[in-house]
Amino acid sequence: MRDAVKDLSGDPKKINPICPADLVIDHSIQVDYAGTPDALQKNQDLEFERNKERFLFLKWGAKAFNNMLIVPPGSGIVHQVNLEYLARVVFVDKDTSLLYPDTVVGTDSHTTMINGLGVLGWGVGGIEAEAVMLGQSISMLLPQVVGYRLYGELDQYATSTDLVLTITKHLRQLGVVGKFVEFYGPGVSALSIADRATIANMCPEYGATVGYFPVDINSLDYLRQTNRSEEQIRVIEAYLKATKQLRDYNAADSDPKYSLSVELDLATVVSSVSGPKRPNDRVAVSDMKRDFLDCLSNKVSFKGFGISQEKLGAVAKFMYDSKQYELRHGSVIIAAITSCTNTSNPSVMLGAGLLAKKAVEAGLRVLPYIKTSLSPGSGVVTYYLRESGVIPALEALGFSVVGYGCMTCIGNSGGIDENIANAIEENDLVCCGVLSGNRNFEGRIHPNTRANYLASPLLVIAYAIAGRVDIDFEKEPLGKRPDGSDVYLRDVWPTRNEIHAVEQKHVIPAMFKEVYARIQKGSTNWQSLEAPSGLLYPWDPSSTYIKKPPFFDGMTRELPKKQLIHNARVLLFLGDSVTTDHISPAGSIGRTSPAARYLAQRGLTPKEFNSYGARRGNDDVMARGTFANIRLVNKFMSKPGPKTIFLPTNEEMDVFDCAQRYARENTPLIVITGKDYGSGSSRDWAAKGPYLLVS
Numbered sequence: 001m002r003d004a005v006k007d008l009s010g011d012p013k014k015i016n017p018i019c020p021a022d023l024v025i026d027h028s029i030q031v032d033y034a035g036t037p038d039a040l041q042k043n044q045d046l047e048f049e050r051n052k053e054r055f056l057f058l059k060w061g062a063k064a065f066n067n068m069l070i071v072p073p074g075s076g077i078v079h080q081v082n083l084e085y086l087a088r089v090v091f092v093d094k095d096t097s098l099l100y101p102d103t104v105v106g107t108d109s110h111t112t113m114i115n116g117l118g119v120l121g122w123g124v125g126g127i128e129a130e131a132v133m134l135g136q137s138i139s140m141l142l143p144q145v146v147g148y149r150l151y152g153e154l155d156q157y158a159t160s161t162d163l164v165l166t167i168t169k170h171l172r173q174l175g176v177v178g179k180f181v182e183f184y185g186p187g188v189s190a191l192s193i194a195d196r197a198t199i200a201n202m203c204p205e206y207g208a209t210v211g212y213f214p215v216d217i218n219s220l221d222y223l224r225q226t227n228r229s230e231e232q233i234r235v236i237e238a239y240l241k242a243t244k245q246l247r248d249y250n251a252a253d254s255d256p257k258y259s260l261s262v263e264l265d266l267a268t269v270v271s272s273v274s275g276p277k278r279p280n281d282r283v284a285v286s287d288m289k290r291d292f293l294d295c296l297s298n299k300v301s302f303k304g305f306g307i308s309q310e311k312l313g314a315v316a317k318f319m320y321d322s323k324q325y326e327l328r329h330g331s332v333i334i335a336a337i338t339s340c341t342n343t344s345n346p347s348v349m350l351g352a353g354l355l356a357k358k359a360v361e362a363g364l365r366v367l368p369y370i371k372t373s374l375s376p377g378s379g380v381v382t383y384y385l386r387e388s389g390v391i392p393a394l395e396a397l398g399f400s401v402v403g404y405g406c407m408t409c410i411g412n413s414g415g416i417d418e419n420i421a422n423a424i425e426e427n428d429l430v431c432c433g434v435l436s437g438n439r440n441f442e443g444r445i446h447p448n449t450r451a452n453y454l455a456s457p458l459l460v461i462a463y464a465i466a467g468r469v470d471i472d473f474e475k476e477p478l479g480k481r482p483d484g485s486d487v488y489l490r491d492v493w494p495t496r497n498e499i500h501a502v503e504q505k506h507v508i509p510a511m512f513k514e515v516y517a518r519i520q521k522g523s524t525n526w527q528s529l530e531a532p533s534g535l536l537y538p539w540d541p542s543s544t545y546i547k548k549p550p551f552f553d554g555m556t557r558e559l560p561k562k563q564l565i566h567n568a569r570v571l572l573f574l575g576d577s578v579t580t581d582h583i584s585p586a587g588s589i590g591r592t593s594p595a596a597r598y599l600a601q602r603g604l605t606p607k608e609f610n611s612y613g614a615r616r617g618n619d620d621v622m623a624r625g626t627f628a629n630i631r632l633v634n635k636f637m638s639k640p641g642p643k644t645i646f647l648p649t650n651e652e653m654d655v656f657d658c659a660q661r662y663a664r665e666n667t668p669l670i671v672i673t674g675k676d677y678g679s680g681s682s683r684d685w686a687a688k689g690p691y692l693l694v695s
Contacts, residue, residue, distance in 0.1 A: 028613070074522065075379070145256075168280050186252075215247060353393065356390060434463040549619050583678065
């Protein structure tokens with residue numbers, strides 16, 4: 001943008017963020033190493049090796065622009081860092097002493113997590129975010145506000161994850177797309193801010209614009225717990241009381257009138273997971289075995305894999321670490337405690353630690369070929385897990401810390417053993433990933449996990465120990481003690497009182513103070529980067545990471561004329577629920593894809609390809625990655641994949657190659673799609689990529 005202004009004889013110094021902009025680097029680290037204590041350092045070193053160009057660019061930006069804070073890689077996940085550190089709740093204008101509510105937009109759909117602290121905010125695409133940074137307001141239709149009343153109390157063994165999966169299914173069925181959801185009622189006061197943040201985090205999954213919890217006394221207590229200053233809290237409380245915005249959830253007479261009200265009795269929430277392909281397909285754990293077996297034989301759909309009767313009992317033998325193992329439909333190959341959705345919540349994280357401790361004491365272990373990982377959303381998590389003494393048990397089960405970032409939740413799950421991948425592919429097995437994330441769309445977590453289930457950190461460990469998802473935890477044991485006696489899940493599951501006692505003792509303000517005191521400093525890898533300086537970035541034409549984008553090329557002061565579409569061809573014929581993950585995947589770059597060929601032509605090896613998410617600064621890669629999801633269902637094709645038909649000759653080819661061929665013949669293109677096209681992550685490349693394909 002500065003280059004464009006300069007080309008138009010303007011002053012590039014005028015291009016600066018007008019409102020405060022915080023940039024947290026959290027999408028670049030991958031789970032290349034897992035299950036060992038040195039995995040964290042190895043993954044972080046690889047992250048810098050792969051992303052040096054990107055990090056130099058960002059570090060240049062931190063110096064070149066005003067009003068911008070860069071939080072270095074290795075610090076955590078943006079939404080959790082915002083919750084624990086960045087969010088103000090009430091802003092104070094130092095020049096005018098004006099007080100006003102904190103609001104935020106973020107370039108990730110789970111920005112809504114901060115709604116749990118009473119800050120209004122939601123995810124937008126990068127284009128909208130850049131407009132806001134430059135002082136533009138966001139335009140929107142006045143939304144309906146749906147009141148969601150919570151009452152009662154959660155069962156001793158239910159978790160906030162079970163609650164949010166229940167709410168997600170309920171609201172998705174109700175239909176709240178484009179609406180605000182506000183939670184109210186006496187049940188809210190029994191939920192911690194971390195519980196509320198978990199519910200707000202999954203707002204995109206239930207379809208609303210926001211999932212809002214007004215500020216109450218518990219919110220102020222959370223600010224104290226996370227080491228916000230008493231002066232700041234005093235100002236926030238005084239302002240909210242003066243403007244009558246401090247909510248008492250137990251005072252029914254203060255409840256607003258909503259466009260529509262629905263309710264949920266917290267006592268009805270049961271242990272749950274969601275899957276195998278959508279976050280809103282909640283399954284009670286007690287029904288999980290039956291549901292998975294039904295999914296295997298159901299026709300291909302959100303709840304079906306179309307496995308024929310004769311292949312339901314398929315078994316694949318493979319060698320791992322000089323030993324032979326077997327895989328079946330339902331075998332777990334990835335188990336990840338990941339994502340700010342749950343790692344921001346001490347109750348489920350400590351619960352997982354206590355479950356791990358009891359399991360290890362009972363002699364239980366995880367099969368060595370299962371890729372297990374723990375990727376917290378901030379350093380605070382590791383701090384209280386270590387102080388509470390559960391880290392050794394987690395590591396004994398393979399859940400070592402592998403990094404601080406989004407990782408498995410966004411598809412940065414890394415590779416799996418080649419023998420495992422071959423066994424799955426050769427036998428057409430439906431193997432599983434279990435993760436404490438917020439999304440499980442097809443192809444997102446890993447190409448070899450056709451079924452993926454969202455679960456609490458406790459259940460992630462439980463399914464990892466079981467080694468399969470087709471288990472009835474009530475009737476079947478997790479494993480056996482050394483003496484041969486059975487160990488059931490109920491034997492190792494901690495009560496809420498046990499978890500609360502540990503949380504009260506170990507989650508304290510001092511740890512937040514210590515962790516966030518050094519957050520802007522970054523690691524030695526970050527400190528050693530010597531970024532360029534100057535108003536304009538010195539673009540390197542040979543870079544495969546950072547390339548001057550073409551969107552301002554040839555820009556003039558006059559608006560371009562609208563062009564009509566004549567004699568167009570259909571590039572893709574899609575159905576319903578095509579997400580931004582289908583349109584512009586963020587995960588690994590397939591070795592035979594157009595993007596892989598482009599990178600190979602520039603001398604890169606497959607190990608250096610990195611991910612689409614890491615290469616968003618290069619439009620040549622991202623155009624080739626558009627519609628490159630291996631689970632894309634194109635009605636022109638007989639099976640899923642990033643392929644289409646060049647209609648004049650009826651040739652099958654990659655989507656990008658087909659678009660290029662049409663472009664050479666000056667043929668306009670359209671994409672036919674059903675409802676909910678573009679749902680999912682706020683991803684501007686899901687708009688820019690198709691634009692580049694057809695322009």
